[in-house]
Every structure is written in C-alpha cells, then in structure tokens.
Amino acid sequence: MLKAVQILGWSSGLTIISQRLTKTRNSSSSSTISLKLSTFSSSPRRILSFIPTRMSSSQSGSDPLPKSQTFVSVQSSGDVRKIKFCQWCGGPTKHEIPDGEEKLRAICTHCGKIAYQNPKMVVGCLIVHEEKVLLCKRNIQPSHGLWTLPAGYLEVGESAAEGAMRETWEEAGATVEVISPFAQLDIPLIGQVKTYFTYVIFLARLKNLDFAPGPESIECRLFGLDEIPFDSLAFSSIYVTLNLYLEDLKKGKVKFHYDVVNGFTYGLFILRPGSSPSDIRAFTLDYHLQP
C-alpha cells in the first residue's frame, strides 16, 4: 500500500517525485520506488486537474427539474459512506469490510449485495492532420470557452477505442481512425476521499475533413503545432498530453506514456487555468513511464 507521496525537488518545468512503498503485511521491510524525471520545454502554467462532466436534465431536489433546465451533474465523490441504499432492492446499507477484503464497502442489509465503486475512465483522441491537431472550444462548464481534445467518459458497453471515437464524433462531428494508444494519465481528485480518473488518449487521424462542433463545443479547429493555445487550454490533462506529443515529435519518435498527474483541485470542483485559488506550478508528473 502506498503510504505517502513526498516531493523531493521542484523547479520550473522540472519535477521529481518519490513514492515510498510500505508493506502492510510485513512492516519490517519497505522500499522506495525509483525516481523518474520529467521535463517540459515550456514553463509551467496555471493548469489544474480535469473532471469531465456529464450533462443531465436534473441534479437534486424533491422533483426532477423541467427539461428546459440543463445542469452539469457532478460525479459521485467515491465516498462509500454516502451509499446509504441498495440500488437493486432499496434496502439500507451497512458499511463494513467484508471477509477476505481490505476496504470498507457498502453492503445491503436486506439482500447482502455489495455496492462496488469503479474508477472513472475518460477516453479521447489526439487527432493529427497534416502537422495540425484538432481542438474543440468547450460549450459547457467547467472551462467553458477553453480548448480541449475531444474526450469524455467511457461507457460500460464500449471499448476504449470505440469510446474515444464516439466522443470525437459527438464533440467534433469528426470521423476518425484510431492509429495507436498514446497516453494513460491517472489524475487524482482530492475531495473528502481521494479518487482517480484514468484518462486514455489515442492518436487518431481524420477520415475526411468534415468536422463541425457538436452541442458541447462552440468551435472545432485544426491548430498548427506552433499555434496550440497553451494559455487557453481547459485542463491539465490536455496540457500534459499536448506537451508529451510535442516532445515526442522533437525526439523523432512518438511513444506511449503512462503518467500520474497530480494537480491542484478545490473540493470536488475543477479549477480552470486562471481560476483562484490556484498555483502557477499546479501539477506534477509522477511515474512518467514509457515502454
């Protein structure tokens, strides 16, 4: 079990992170995971953690809201104690560690079922066309008016590649061919309990030049690699992804990346660049791993 994250060093554009691994079964032995360095050519910016949202017609209250009112529905917190009823039978839950497990779970006191919580996966495409990348200007909160890659929550009935293509179609009206996996970014969200988003990005290419903003986008545009609006990006995940790609191009080889992106979050809400409170060096890359 990982017990602590310790920042060993910090400088502009360079972060060094060490994680101490402590055995829970045998307290006498411990080990330190080796360090990985990550440098970005551009200076750190006010880019914070990324929670995509799902649009919903209702949020809370004793009655569903009228259809004309559309709100952003924030995802559940991951706090197991907030699960008070069984989804299947409606019985009240108790919160215990089941036999053979190590984590607190919500267990139905009527039917005995356990409500497991699964991490959220976000899938998207980094679409490259003639040395340009396709970005979408967001028409929804958070980060309304800022630029992002087409990406969104993976649904249970689709593969990651299918989900990335669906999101690209929904947000950019673009039909793409997935070329290769490009990055997995694990992004922790610090609320009452810590939860992670797993963000899977594929490199993709346009099948044709027919693209147009969907309801969640104001505009979709191809940006030259030297025109990317780094000051107007919606989320740290997008900033990291685009920087990794530009760095790969400089090195002449596009590779797969695994990163833990530790960003700044404020409660359960996402802060867009320039929001307050924020820190200009608001994320660190831990575990920058490549094959």
Place this chain on the structure above:
Amino acid sequence: MLKAVQILGWSSGLTIISQRLTKTRNSSSSSTISLKLSTFSSSPRRILSFIPTRMSSSQSGSDPLPKSQTFVSVQSSGDVRKIKFCQWCGGPTKHEIPDGEEKLRAICTHCGKIAYQNPKMVVGCLIVHEEKVLLCKRNIQPSHGLWTLPAGYLEVGESAAEGAMRETWEEAGATVEVISPFAQLDIPLIGQVKTYFTYVIFLARLKNLDFAPGPESIECRLFGLDEIPFDSLAFSSIYVTLNLYLEDLKKGKVKFHYDVVNGFTYGLFILRPGSSPSDIRAFTLDYHLQP
C-alpha cells in the same frame, strides 16, 4: 457509434477483424476502420474471457450470510434497468435518456440524481526476474488451480500503478517496482447487455526475492520463458499478455500494446480453458495497436 463487428477471416493463430463505423448524426457517410492483423506463434488454445472476482462475505438473501461462509460475488451486469433505487436517498428510479445525453440512465424520481455506471478496470503486473516470469496459482474461483498474473480490480482511491503493486503484494506477497506500461486489453463480456473490462498490465521487477502466496493464491512461482504453463492458464487475458511479451522478446523490443480481446463467454460466467461450452479458437484480437 460502432454498429457491427464483422469477422472477415479466420485461421489457426490468425484473426482478421473489421469494424464498421456508422455515423449516427449523418447517415449518408460511413467509414471502415482499417484492419490489423495479429498472429500468435503458438496455436490457439481454449482460453476464454476473464472476469476477476471480489471475495465477499455475502451474496444475496434476506440476511447477510454468516462470516464463515465465503462466496464469490459476481459484479453487477451493467444493465441499467436493474438499478431500481437511488443509492443516495433510496428513492425509486425511472429509466430515461437525460437531456443532452444519448444513453438510457437510471434517474432518481425523488432527488433527481443519475446513477452513472463506470467500466471496470483490472490492473496487474507482468513480473520479470532473470528471464523468468512470476505466476500465481489461483486459490479462488473462477479458474481455481490455474495460473495467472497477479491482478485485480482497481479501487477508486489509487492510480493504476499503485493498484497493480497492491494486487501483486496481496496475491504474491511480492514487493515490485513498476518499470513500464505493457498492455491495455479491453475484454467484452456478453451478457444481457455488453460490458467491457479494461485490463491494464505493467511490466515490473522484484525488489527482492521474498514472495509467498497470499490468501487468493495456492502457490507463486517463477517460470522460465520456455516453461510457462500455457495449458493451465486461468484466463485469455493472461494468455494474450504472455504471448505478446514472448513475441516482443523475439523481436528484440518490448512495446506497449492495445488490444480488444473478444473471447467466448457464457452468460455472466467465465469459462476456464477446457470448460464446456467452449471453442478451441475462442478469442480474437481486434485493434491490435502499438505506438
């Protein structure tokens, strides 16, 4: 939206899959995703899809079962219509497509919250030590007595790398250092509704030679690369992962792999190799993509 999966060709050790992508917004245009070929050097085997399980002290019934009885708790089916009550307030749900969305959701008729379902992620380690790999013989169903990589469900409070190390510790008593991402396998499970497991495997190395089976393992052993018990592997995911690794070694370069592993499933249950009904060529690799 992906409308159909069509098997174009089939031969021993070689599968060719095409997926037809049909636009839902504009029915006049469609495109076909390019084909990828995948060959395995060894012959296909009776290896089927992989559902890991969580141990639980109770499964169903009007009262929780005694602690001494331990059952395997099958995960929820992903069928949104089975969500009949709100986890947070206990109110009855209705099943509708919310404004701005395209999928049927369970929406609470009291508090208006939407019960989103998230795909399940499994994380694990391919541990390499002096040209040997560490495998665990399963002490639990399914596939009791068969060999697997240490792997299990990712929890909401951990990164994929942390989860893979935790599972390795729990199942093999081994402290490992994660070296690099190795594979993402998306594995569909065909029940009443189709759901996917996302299976993320890291290459890892032992920090020391202290390893021992945890409660879910009978035995843990290092196997030479020519000694891997391919006839006694627990799941298709393990078969695929080990074959990809051996093929990479032959080519002299270990890379990251993204695959959709379409396996044979029987209802919600996993069939281990040799089970019936089964097919000796029981899985296909779609979207074999690499950076």
